[in-house]
Amino acid sequence: MKLKRVPPIREFMTAYDAYTFDPDMDMVDAIDVLLKKRASGLSVVDKEGRLVGILTEKDCLRVLSNNAYDHFDMIAGKVRDYMSSVKYTVDPNMDLFAVAELFLSTNFTYLPILENGKLIGRISRQGMLRGIQAMQRAVEEEAQAEQKMLDSVQHPNSIGALQKLMSVSQTKEQMVAVLSKRQTPSGGQ
Numbered sequence: 001m002k003l004k005r006v007p008p009i010r011e012f013m014t015a016y017d018a019y020t021f022d023p024d025m026d027m028v029d030a031i032d033v034l035l036k037k038r039a040s041g042l043s044v045v046d047k048e049g050r051l052v053g054i055l056t057e058k059d060c061l062r063v064l065s066n067n068a069y070d071h072f073d074m075i076a077g078k079v080r081d082y083m084s085s086v087k088y089t090v091d092p093n094m095d096l097f098a099v100a101e102l103f104l105s106t107n108f109t110y111l112p113i114l115e116n117g118k119l120i121g122r123i124s125r126q127g128m129l130r131g132i133q134a135m136q137r138a139v140e141e142e143a144q145a146e147q148k149m150l151d152s153v154q155h156p157n158s159i160g161a162l163q164k165l166m167s168v169s170q171t172k173e174q175m176v177a178v179l180s181k182r183q184t185p186s187g188g189q
Helices: 027-037 057-066 096-104 125-154 159-167 172-181
Strands: 041-045 051-056 110-115 118-124
Touching: 027 041, 027 057, 041 118, 051 057, 051 110, 096 110, 096 125, 118 125
Parallel strands: none
Antiparallel strands: 041 051, 110 118
16 A cells, blocks of 8 residues: 655754854863763854764764874864764654655764755654654555545445445445445344
């Protein structure tokens, strides 16, 4: 059975939680924030609120590789020195299939969601998995509803169901087929 409606990503996104990095923030502080928030990355926005990058755990690992031989000042630099550029953004009305394609084209664990150029949230891979679950449940519910409707049309089990069936536009042949399948009570005619 086909899904009649593919949900937009808006239904599975995490709303913007008001925490982003400033590009001039020290990397020591940024790493502390990622650890405290248990986040794999956060968006970087400038003073005007425009999305300018993403700082991920992987970006933070570059601190070690860039300072491997300077043991005295191991963590140096600003977020702007290590952040990744934004390759993909998501419109909240994009469907799950389109966003899945974006995720398959990048290594990022989340994608920022922009509406009219403004950061309003993010969608993670976990959010995508919740979307897949919701779509599967919707397909199953639609299949059950369709089967229930077919059963009631083919085998009306009450006078009310039969009246409802009669009120639905049916061809003469369809009505004869339904009525001929009805069994009369034992001993009745």
